[in-house]
Amino acid sequence: ELGRSILTSVKAQMNPHFFFFLLNSIQAFMYKNDNKQAINYLSKFSKLTRLILTQTDLEHIRLSDEVNMLKLYLDLESLRSNHTFIYNFSIDKEIDSNVVYLPPMLIQPYVENCIKHGFMITPADAQINIHFEVKNIHLIVKIMDNGIGLKKAIELRNSESNSFSSNANQRRLDILNKALNIDVSVRYDEILDSKQNCVGTSVTL
Numbered sequence: 001e002l003g004r005s006i007l008t009s010v011k012a013q014m015n016p017h018f019f020f021f022l023l024n025s026i027q028a029f030m031y032k033n034d035n036k037q038a039i040n041y042l043s044k045f046s047k048l049t050r051l052i053l054t055q056t057d058l059e060h061i062r063l064s065d066e067v068n069m070l071k072l073y074l075d076l077e078s079l080r081s082n083h084t085f086i087y088n089f090s091i092d093k094e095i096d097s098n099v100v101y102l103p104p105m106l107i108q109p110y111v112e113n114c115i116k117h118g119f120m121i122t123p124a125d126a127q128i129n130i131h132f133e134v135k136n137i138h139l140i141v142k143i144m145d146n147g148i149g150l151k152k153a154i155e156l157r158n159s160e161s162n163s164f165s166s167n168a169n170q171r172r173l174d175i176l177n178k179a180l181n182i183d184v185s186v187r188y189d190e191i192l193d194s195k196q197n198c199v200g201t202s203v204t205l
Contacts, residue, residue, distance in 0.1 A: 019049075025080050041079050048072040055104035059180055063132065063139075064097035066107060070130070073108055077115055085119060085126035092133040100139060103176050106184070109169045110143050110203045118147025118201050120156050141205040149190045149198035 022045060029038035051069045055061055067089060074087045091097060107130070114128050123146055131142045148156070173184050184205060191200040 021080050022076050041076065044072050044075055048076060052105070058104055060101040061104045062098055063095070063100040063102060066102060066104065067097060069105070070107060070111060074111065074128070081115065084122045085115065085128060087128040087130070090129070090131045095132055095134055102139060103180065103182075103184070107141055107143065107205065109172070110186075110205070113203075114143060114145040114147065114201070117153040117157060118145040118149075120153060121148050123147070143203040143205075144191065144200060146191075146200040150188060150201055151190070151198070
């Protein structure tokens with residue numbers, strides 16, 4: 001029970017600034033009298049907030065619900081960043097996303113890192129690809145971006161901003177594994193082209 005309480009606390013801290021910046025972006029639409037866009041994103045913001053509040057106390061949710069939450073989140077992040085990236089989801093055909101379950105908001109922090117760190121220098125064709133597959137009864141999630149890569153991101157960001165997101169993500173995984181008696185692991189890799197140049201980052205859960 002203590003582990004679940006700590007987990008809820010960590011989830012609540014993941015990105016307190018996201019909502020602040022998002023509301024500022026929606027407010028900007030209102031100042032421009034672009035009411036259609038403002039209403040559109042307010043609707044998505046409302047749905048995302050409701051999903052997060054609903055999921056906070058749940059141990060597991062359907063994969064389909066997690067994907068819906070991520071799509072709303074990415075739509076809103078796209079608004080906040082002035083549509084500087086696109087995203088794509090792919091789910092292997094043998095996966096029924098309505099019967100596969102996982103801890104809520106498990107993937108969002110790693111997607112957030114793609115935007116916050118991978119796209120510190122945003123490429124013209126910035127994109128995030130999220131792929132789901134099953135291997136040996138394990139759900140494998142791959143989050144890939146075509147950003148600056150791990151080494152470059154570490155060079156450009158300060159140690160304080162790096163430590164909070166990384167430590168919070170790892171702390172949450174440690175609590176999840178212990179409290180729910182599961183085994184979630186994470187691996188970070190740089191994506192290399194044929195000339196061994198870094199062309200992005202891959203995170204595997």
